[in-house]
Structures are given as structure tokens and as C-alpha cells.
Amino acid sequence: MDRALTASERIRLPTRPIYRRLGDRLFQIVVVALGLSIIALALLLAEVLFTDGLEPLRRFGFWGFLTGTTWDPVRGVHGTWPFLVGTLITAIASLALSFFPAIGVAIFSAEYAPRWLAGIVDTIVDLLAAVPSVVVGIWGIFVLVPLMQSHVYLPVYFWAFENAPGLLPVLGPPAGYNLVTAIIVLALMIVPYTTALARDAIRLVPRSQREAARALGATRWEVMRMAVLPYARGAITAGAILSLGRAIGETMAVAMLVGNSNTLPFTFFGPAATMPSVIVNEFREAVEDLHLASLMTVGFYLFLISLTVNLIAAWLQRKLAVGGRSL
Amino acid sequence: MDPVTMPPTVPSNPKPQQAGQGEARATVVAHAAPRMVTEGITVLYGKTVGVHDVSLTFRDKTVTALIGPSGCGKTTFLRALNRMHDLSRGVKVTGKAVLDGQDIYANGVDPVTIRRRIGMVFQKPTPFPTMSIYDNVVAGLKLVGIRDRALLDEVAERSLRQAALWEEVEDRLRAPASGISGGQQQRLSIARALAVEAEVLLMDEPTSSLDPQSTMRIEELIQELKNTVTIVIVTHNMQQAARVSDYTAFFYEGDLVEVSDTNTMFTNPKQRRTNDYITGRFG
Ligand SMILES: Nc1ncnc2c1ncn2[C@@H]1O[C@H](COP(=O)(O)OP(=O)(O)O)[C@@H](O)[C@H]1O
Ligand SMILES: [Mg+2]
Numbered sequence: 290m291d292r293a294l295t296a297s298e299r300i301r302l303p304t305r306p307i308y309r310r311l312g313d314r315l316f317q318i319v320v321v322a323l324g325l326s327i328i329a330l331a332l333l334l335a336e337v338l339f340t341d342g343l344e345p346l347r348r349f350g351f352w353g354f355l356t357g358t359t360w361d362p363v364r365g366v367h368g369t370w371p372f373l374v375g376t377l378i379t380a381i382a383s384l385a386l387s388f389f390p391a392i393g394v395a396i397f398s399a400e401y402a403p404r405w406l407a408g409i410v411d412t413i414v415d416l417l418a419a420v421p422s423v424v425v426g427i428w429g430i431f432v433l434v435p436l437m438q439s440h441v442y443l444p445v446y447f448w449a450f451e452n453a454p455g456l457l458p459v460l461g462p463p464a465g466y467n468l469v470t471a472i473i474v475l476a477l478m479i480v481p482y483t484t485a486l487a488r489d490a491i492r493l494v495p496r497s498q499r500e501a502a503r504a505l506g507a508t509r510w511e512v513m514r515m516a517v518l519p520y521a522r523g524a525i526t527a528g529a530i531l532s533l534g535r536a537i538g539e540t541m542a543v544a545m546l547v548g549n550s551n552t553l554p555f556t557f558f559g560p561a562a563t564m565p566s567v568i569v570n571e572f573r574e575a576v577e578d579l580h581l582a583s584l585m586t587v588g589f590y591l592f593l594i595s596l597t598v599n600l601i602a603a604w605l606q607r608k609l610a611v612g613g614r615s616l
Numbered sequence: 617m618d619p620v621t622m623p624p625t626v627p628s629n630p631k632p633q634q635a636g637q638g639e640a641r642a643t644v645v646a647h648a649a650p651r652m653v654t655e656g657i658t659v660l661y662g663k664t665v666g667v668h669d670v671s672l673t674f675r676d677k678t679v680t681a682l683i684g685p686s687g688c689g690k691t692t693f694l695r696a697l698n699r700m701h702d703l704s705r706g707v708k709v710t711g712k713a714v715l716d717g718q719d720i721y722a723n724g725v726d727p728v729t730i731r732r733r734i735g736m737v738f739q740k741p742t743p744f745p746t747m748s749i750y751d752n753v754v755a756g757l758k759l760v761g762i763r764d765r766a767l768l769d770e771v772a773e774r775s776l777r778q779a780a781l782w783e784e785v786e787d788r789l790r791a792p793a794s795g796i797s798g799g800q801q802q803r804l805s806i807a808r809a810l811a812v813e814a815e816v817l818l819m820d821e822p823t824s825s826l827d828p829q830s831t832m833r834i835e836e837l838i839q840e841l842k843n844t845v846t847i848v849i850v851t852h853n854m855q856q857a858a859r860v861s862d863y864t865a866f867f868y869e870g871d872l873v874e875v876s877d878t879n880t881m882f883t884n885p886k887q888r889r890t891n892d893y894i895t896g897r898f899g
Binding site: 497498499500501502503504505506507508511515516519520522611 | 698700703728729731732735736738740742744745746747755756759760794805808809812
């Protein structure tokens, strides 16, 4: 090369080097392939669950299996209703229990805490989200269950025994491994998710919205209430629904703590089960083909429910999102 | 700086000029009483000077325009007038801003009450997008706990009429505020400030994001509003300053260079820099 080209000369050169166009093509192919393979993976998963769990669906019917209240592998009768109920109760109750505390932490970290403290809070929240669920389960077994047993379940049970025997069937025998324990642990496990999603949503609210509220004479809390939270409501709601999805699918900690009973009715202090917990607890012992297939079918329904929950989250986010011009 | 080399006509700290010099325009009440007076307002962003030692008088029911090249401190000064800087970390305001004899920076003054009396309209319209048009207008009233339906209705209509928006939205008060045009949104922001009976209205380039039609509406509106409120408007459009204001203050690099009634300012500025700026030699 006799002399270096100037920048403006180089800019005007035709797009000559073959590798540049090749790079473009390669990149496009890789990205498209990755995108398609994710879709294929999801479809494959659903397909496996569906075909392997086809026999129970044939025998009991789509709705029959869903609403069947008996789960008796010995007699070969399978219905997922008890586990569906257990899953919905634990997931919804744990979301209800954790939602407001999570929003509180999110508001504190995003709006009130000085920067250094917010950094610490954020780190702890992220750490909590990263604790493996089997560890949470162990903590539940060794700390939470004995604690709840001696300070809540037994005292409440004895109190009811003396004063309100009508409550006993609802409370159930005070086993330490029960619905309430599972709900508390699930709530603790999803707090970090709800918190992190709400916190980011709050931080993304434009400064102009906060200033507009301030200019009207809003106090700090009023700025939150009139400008920030409404603006962020779509993302906050979607975050809560995603957390609900996590609670629905949470397996290990729940299986370790929920007590595992296949029969309705569930009671507060008695053992219960959820869809993931029955799968993980019975999979190894399932010797009958029908039993194994039924567990697959439970997995298939769980897949459908999770999919639905995630779609609802996406839909809510779009519906509640702040639209419109000039914003 | 060596005082000898300093150009004698450009004092580094010009005292505010007595307003009403030269020929007052017909619209100017020749010696309207001062409504708000600043004394040596300085705003520091960390070590950066936003504005330096600004003393200005805003007369009752007049429009004062703040002009000057970009970055000269107009916004910074305007936001010092209703304590908006309180919200930002690391911003320091010194000096006084006296509203009706009361320094808003004095100890014990509640900035929340101050901001109700001194409303603000921003460069971009800022409706609350999840609220209806109606709820936007009465947002400030609901803040103080007013729930009386009839009263809210009355204030909403009055404020929207004052902001020249009533006719355009009266049949869709319940529609989301995000659904109206940018110009309408800006008038909605004005109505919202008027609803809390702001006595002083601070406007930071309120038309810079609007089309000419909407700009004209807002300018007409400013002319009507000054019958009831005192207006301070930042603009980088000198024709706009000439059209809407009674007084004009020229800022340059954080200093107030010159202030006088608008006519004088545009026909016979005292400072060379002012002249250069308004004749378009820089800016
Ligand atoms: N948030 C801020 N942090 C640091 N410096 C700022 C900030 N806002 C404005 N400034 C500085 O203060 C000066 C005045 O800015 P501003 O008041 O926005 O000017 P204008 O509104 O006249 O264009 C500029 O030098 C600008 O860089
Ligand atoms: Mg500005």
C-alpha cells in the first residue's frame, strides 16, 4: 500500500470485503437458528409430555383427568384435582403474602434509600433469588418447621381444641409439614422476584412524571401514589404474575415441606401436595406404566398452566402499559 | 480579572435594571407591584455553576421572559423559583426568593405549599398517562383531600376554560389524557397548575415541542392568563419573547446580563452581548 487512505476515502469505498457480507449472513443465520430452536425445544417438550401422558388422557378424558379427585396408583385411578388445588392454593396464597412486602422493599430501594443502602438491599435481594431451592427446603426442615410447630401449629390447635372445636376439621392434625409451611417458604422464595421486577419498573418511570407531581405540591409518598406507581403498574403486575408462575412451578422446597398427601380435603396444618411435588415424590417409585404416564400427564397440565400464566403476564403488561403520544 | 481591562459596559454582576424604563408597551401596567423578588440566587451543581448571583423582580400580573443561549442557566434559575432543585442530590441553592414578602428558602417554609402557589409547566407536556383528562386537572385538589364532587367539577371546568381547552375536551373528560394531542396536553398541564390556584406560573420553553398552531394557542393563552397570574417564561425564541412578555431578562453563561421592559430590550439594549444575541450574532 503506497499511502494510507483518509477516513473519507475509506468511507466511500464500495462494500468490498467479502467477509463483511459473509459476516452479515452468518450472523443472521445463527440468530434465526437460535430463535427457531427455542421454539422447537418448547414444542418438543410439550410433545413428549403429551405423548408419554396420552394413555391416562385416553382413559380418563382431558377434563376427567383434570377434575378427578382420586389419585390411587394401586387401584389404577388417577386424577390431578387434589394437586391442582394444592398448587393453586400455595401459589396464590404465597403471592398474596409476599406482594405488599415486596413492593415495600422495591419502593424503599428505588426511591427512599440512599444510594449505598439501595446497593446493599439490591445485592441481598439478588442473592436471595439465587439460593438453590433445596437449600431453602433444608432450612425449612431444620428451622422453620420446628419453629412453626412449637409456636404456631400446636398452640393454635390446642386453643381451637378448647375453645372452637368447630375449627378442628379445617385446621387438621398439626403436622409440621403442611400447606402453611409450604406457603410461607414459597412466599419467601418469590419475594426477591417480585421485588426485583417492581424495583426496575419503578426506576424506569421518567423523571418528568415525578417532577410534574412534585410541581403540584405532592409529598414524596404522594408522588409515588399519583405518578410513579400508576405509571409502573403494568410492569409491576406482570412481575407479580411471573412470580406466581415461579410459585406454581417451584418443586424441591415444596416437595420437602408440604407433607405429601394425595387426598382431599387439604387442611391448614395437615399434609397436602402440589403438582410438582407429586411428580418429584412419586417418580422413582412409579412401577406401573399407568402411574408413570399419569405423572407425565400431570406434568403436561403443569406445562399448560405455566404457559397460560406467562401469557397472561405478557398480556397484562401490554394492556396496562402506559401508551400514548408525547410520553 | 484586572478591573481596568474589564469592559465598563458589562459589569460582571449587573444590578437588576429598574423595569419600566423607556416606552412602556400598552399592555404593561407601568409600575405593577413586585410579586416575587430574587436576591442573589446562585445554583451550584456540585462544583459547576448553574446560575450565579441573580437578582430579579417579577411584577404582579406581568409576563417576564428569560432568554439567552442554550446552557446559560435559564432552566436552572426557573427551577430555583419553586424549589424544584430540592429534589436533586448534589444541587445547592443560595440566595433568597421572596414571594409576597416571604423567602421561600427560609427555615420552616414547606416546599410543598410553595409549589402549590408557584405552578410549573415543563418543556414536554407531562400529563399523568393513566389518569383521565378530568383526573389530571383535579389531581392537585385531590392531593389536599378535596373529594366534593360538585367542587371538583366546578374547578375542572373553570381551569380548563382558563387554559382554553374546555371546548375541545368537554365531551371526553373521562378519556385518558394520553389520547389528546401534544398541544392539548400542554394546555392540560397548564390547567392542572391553575386548578390549584397557582399565583405564579413558571413555564420552561412550553412550546418548544409543539407545532406552530399549538404554539399560537399557548401564546394567546399566556396573554389571557396574565390578567390573573404572574408568569415567568423561558424561551429561546426571541420572537416569542417579544410577543408575549412585558419584561425580558437576558442570561449569559450563568449570569443575568440585562433586564428591562421587553420593548426597550429589543429596540435599545444596553449591553453589547444582549444586542449581539437578539440580533442573532450568536446563540
Ligand atoms: N443536572 C445538572 N447537573 C450538572 N450540571 C447541570 C445540570 N443541569 C444543568 N447543568 C449545567 O448548568 C448550566 C445551565 O444549564 P440550564 O439551566 O439547563 O441552561 P438553559 O436552560 O439555559 O439551557 C449548564 O452549564 C449545564 O451544563
Ligand atoms: Mg433549558
